[in-house]
Amino acid sequence: MTFVQRLGAAAGLVEQRLSELLAECGPEEGGRLNAAMRHALLGGGKRFRPFLVIESAGLFGIEAHAALDAATAFECVHCYSLVHDDLPSMDNDDVRRGQPTVHKAFDEWTAILAGDALLTLAFEILARPQTNADPGVRAEMTRLLARAAGGSGMVLGQMLDLEAEKRGEPQRMTGEHVRRLQSLKTGALIAAACEAGAVLAHAPDKQRAALKGYGDKLGLAFQIADDLLDAEGDAERMGKATGKDSAAGKATLVGIIGIAEARAQLAAAVENAERELREFGDDAATLVEAAHFAASRGH
Amino acid sequence: MTFVQRLGAAAGLVEQRLSELLAECGPEEGGRLNAAMRHALLGGGKRFRPFLVIESAGLFGIEAHAALDAATAFECVHCYSLVHDDLPSMDNDDVRRGQPTVHKAFDEWTAILAGDALLTLAFEILARPQTNADPGVRAEMTRLLARAAGGSGMVLGQMLDLEAEKRGEPQRMTGEHVRRLQSLKTGALIAAACEAGAVLAHAPDKQRAALKGYGDKLGLAFQIADDLLDAEGDAERMGKATGKDSAAGKATLVGIIGIAEARAQLAAAVENAERELREFGDDAATLVEAAHFAASRGH
Numbered sequence: 180m181t182f183v184q185r186l187g188a189a190a191g192l193v194e195q196r197l198s199e200l201l202a203e204c205g206p207e208e209g210g211r212l213n214a215a216m217r218h219a220l221l222g223g224g225k226r227f228r229p230f231l232v233i234e235s236a237g238l239f240g241i242e243a244h245a246a247l248d249a250a251t252a253f254e255c256v257h258c259y260s261l262v263h264d265d266l267p268s269m270d271n272d273d274v275r276r277g278q279p280t281v282h283k284a285f286d287e288w289t290a291i292l293a294g295d296a297l298l299t300l301a302f303e304i305l306a307r308p309q310t311n312a313d314p315g316v317r318a319e320m321t322r323l324l325a326r327a328a329g330g331s332g333m334v335l336g337q338m339l340d341l342e343a344e345k346r347g348e349p350q351r352m353t354g355e356h357v358r359r360l361q362s363l364k365t366g367a368l369i370a371a372a373c374e375a376g377a378v379l380a381h382a383p384d385k386q387r388a389a390l391k392g393y394g395d396k397l398g399l400a401f402q403i404a405d406d407l408l409d410a411e412g413d414a415e416r417m418g419k420a421t422g423k424d425s426a427a428g429k430a431t432l433v434g435i436i437g438i439a440e441a442r443a444q445l446a447a448a449v450e451n452a453e454r455e456l457r458e459f460g461d462d463a464a465t466l467v468e469a470a471h472f473a474a475s476r477g478h
Numbered sequence: 479m480t481f482v483q484r485l486g487a488a489a490g491l492v493e494q495r496l497s498e499l500l501a502e503c504g505p506e507e508g509g510r511l512n513a514a515m516r517h518a519l520l521g522g523g524k525r526f527r528p529f530l531v532i533e534s535a536g537l538f539g540i541e542a543h544a545a546l547d548a549a550t551a552f553e554c555v556h557c558y559s560l561v562h563d564d565l566p567s568m569d570n571d572d573v574r575r576g577q578p579t580v581h582k583a584f585d586e587w588t589a590i591l592a593g594d595a596l597l598t599l600a601f602e603i604l605a606r607p608q609t610n611a612d613p614g615v616r617a618e619m620t621r622l623l624a625r626a627a628g629g630s631g632m633v634l635g636q637m638l639d640l641e642a643e644k645r646g647e648p649q650r651m652t653g654e655h656v657r658r659l660q661s662l663k664t665g666a667l668i669a670a671a672c673e674a675g676a677v678l679a680h681a682p683d684k685q686r687a688a689l690k691g692y693g694d695k696l697g698l699a700f701q702i703a704d705d706l707l708d709a710e711g712d713a714e715r716m717g718k719a720t721g722k723d724s725a726a727g728k729a730t731l732v733g734i735i736g737i738a739e740a741r742a743q744l745a746a747a748v749e750n751a752e753r754e755l756r757e758f759g760d761d762a763a764t765l766v767e768a769a770h771f772a773a774s775r776g777h
Contacts, residue, residue: 204630208658212629212637263594268586287567288644291590292637295562296629298594302601303624306617315613321620322605329598330511331503338511338591345587359507 182468189233189250190226192243196251197221204300215285215293216300219258223276227473228253228372231397234465235376235390246379248310249320252301253372256328259297260368262290264337298328311379319378327371336364343430357430358399365405366398373397373466389455393466396452401473403445406431408476410438449474481767488532488549489525491542495550496520503599514584514592515599518557522575526772527552527671530696533764534675534689545678547609548619551600552671555627558596559667561589563636597627610678618677626670635663642729656729657698664704665697672696672765688754692765695751700772702744705732707775709740748773 180188197220201213229250236246265272265280266287273283282290304310305320326332339360343352352360373394377387410433433441452470456463479487496519500512528549535545564571564579565586572582581589603609604619625631638659642651651659672693676686709732732740751769755762 204628208638209629209634211641212634216629263590266587266590268590288565288640289637291562291565291567292633292640295593295597296633298597299624299628299633302620303628306621306624308617314617317617318605318607318613318620321601321617325598325602325605329503329602330508330515330595334591334595334598335508335511338588339507341587341591342510 182465182472185234185465186225186227186230186472189230189243190224192233192247193226193229193251193254194221196247197254200248200251200300200304204303211285211289212293212296215281215289216297218278218284219262219281219293219297220255222278224254224258226254227469228257228368231369231372231394231466231469232375232379234469235373236379238376238390238459238462238466239380239382241376241380246376248304248307249375249379250372252304252310252320252324253368253375255297255301255304256324256333257368259294259301260328260333260337262294262297266290269337269341301328313381316379316381320375323371323374323378327367332363332367332371333365336360336362336367340364340430352430352435354432354436357432357435360430361402361432362395362398365402366395369398369401370394386458389458393452393455393470396448396455397470397473400445400448400452400470401476403432403441403448404474404476406433407438407441407445410434410441445474481764481771484533484764485524485526485529485771488529488542489523491532491546492525492528492550492553493520495546496553499547499550499599499603503602510584510588511592511595514580514588515596517577517583518561518580518592518596519554521577523553523557525553526768527556527667530668530671530693530765530768531674531678533768534672535678537675537689537758537761537765538679538681540675540679545675547603547606548674548678549671551603551609551619551623552667552674554596554600554603555623555632556667558593558600559627559632559636561593561596565589568636568640600627612680615678615680619674622670622673622677626666631662631666631670632664635659635661635666639663639729651729651734653731653734656731656734659729660701660731661694661697664701665694668697668700669693685757688757692751692754692769695747695754696769696772699744699747699751699769700775702731702740702747703773703775705730706737706740706744709733709737744773 201217201220232250232253233243233246237243261275262281264270265275266282272280274280278284281293301324302321305324306317311317328334370391371394374387374391377390409431449470453467456466500516500519531549531552532542532545536542560574561580563569564574565581571579573579577583580592600623601620604623605616610616627633669690670693673686673690676689708730735743748769752766755765
């Protein structure tokens with residue numbers, strides 16, 4: 180199987196399981212809420228975070244189906260964050276992946292509640308005995324995901340991003356500041372997804388730290404590639420060097436350090452990500468490919 | 479100590495601990511987010527849900543300090559739900575407990591993110607080894623709280639309440655429908671707080687079921703008393719039988735079954751709550767008082 184086939188196969192498993200979990204979790208009267216959650220969860224996407232959970236667990240011989248429920252919890256958190264980020268008072272996006280965003284397809288209060296329900300569902304999934312027979316693993320997965328997603332992780336990243344944007348300050352941010360913001364907003368969840376495999380496998384601290392280190396660098400590569408795509412895609416199409424994010428007042432690394440330096444930092448991030456995986460040898464081939472994939476998205 | 483003194487003492491412990499947890503959890507750069515979370519968490523309130531966790535654990539000889547962190551998680555969820563319910567697209571309330579609501583004191587996106595962070599913090603707290611040495615207890619507390627708070631519990635209740643209100647349908651709802659809605663929106667979290675003591679104590683199923691049953695009836699009494707307070711307070715002041723909630727288009731039990739029948743159902747709920755506690759004998763005296771307290775709030 181090629182990397183893209185593996186990614187696609189994992190996405191298929193994840194979507195099937197998400198669909199089952201949604202069908203289980205909603206009482207009949209929750210039709211509108213359940214439909215909004217379904218719209219948010221099953222509207223496409225690469226399912227990159229659950230893929231990382233499955234592949235990092237696979238490093239230790241854990242089969243995909245045994246990591247699947249834990250993997251879906253990460254996708255629930257990712258999708259909730261998109262629903263809330265798209266809201267009128269935040270990024271005010273009407274379209275995502277070619278579909279109306281949840282607050283456009285339904286309305287604002289439904290979108291807020293669907294996001295709340297998805298975030299809560301993630302923790303319910305992680306805590307269920309079906310997800311893992313060992314309660315120590317369930318509790319530690321909960322702690323890991325909550326820490327990555329909350330007020331000292333992803334939510335803080337979105338907060339800092341919006342604060343800078345609403346104050347019209349992205350232009351005055353340093354590259355270091357943007358990297359910190361992006362590492363919270365995007366990197367924390369990606370790194371936790373990589374670390375999750377080690378938690379599921381009761382791996383030694385050293386291997387868990389290596390996977391977290393890999394995830395940190397992967398998240399960085401992911402974000403620089405996003406910024407480059409935004410800037411270059413736009414430059415090619417429209418003949419100017421600023422894209423959608425910088426036009427929207429978002430802080431982008433490319434806007435601050437330029438395309439050439441961003442490319443250099445992207446290559447370094449991929450190399451550093453690979454280095455963290457060395458101790459796993461050839462077993463980590465797919466995760467190595469994942470770093471290259473993250474760096475080349477859309478290219 | 480009188481009941482009110484016990485409630486006040488527990489509130490003091492809970493507020494002190496919430497303040498410590500907030501100070502721990504926020505990196506320095508998270509100033510605005512942390513301030514909004516603090517505004518939401520420390521703006522007053524009776525701390526009734528954490529009190530129920532502490533008192534139900536106390537039935538089994540667990541001291542307050544050993545149940546305290548778990549109790550604070552319930553308060554985090556309660557406060558997040560208030561922040562989101564107050565938002566302009568939901569109940570659009572500007573004032574809560576005499577203070578501006580979070581979206582008025584800060585702004586809408588900060589309120590949404592502060593709510594998200596509080597919800598996530600609740601699960602981080604429950605999953606931490608400091609909260610309970612037994613990972614089985616931590617995982618089960620997480621499952622219990624997530625189930626009560628999410629898309630088949632509290633969030634669904636708020637959804638159904640808003641759906642009825644936005645369609646202008648509360649007048650057409652039956653008493654049974656309103657009770658179901660309120661049992662989801664308010665009752666589920668209260669019942670889970672009562673059940674939590676049994677989880678913390680590894681209590682046998684029968685005692686856990688009794689505490690859940692008590693919590694269900696307590697939640698019902700709590701909500702009928704709220705509806706009565708709304709209707710009677712208003713009737714006394716303004717000479718009409720409809721209050722703030724029914725004026726806002728909210729479904730209230732009193733609006734459907736009338737004050738006399740509501741009072742009869744309230745008395746029955748308190749009696750049923752007491753009955754569930756019989757097997758605990760005199761040890762449950764404080765929880766019995768809690769049911770009477772819930773039924774007489776504001777009177």
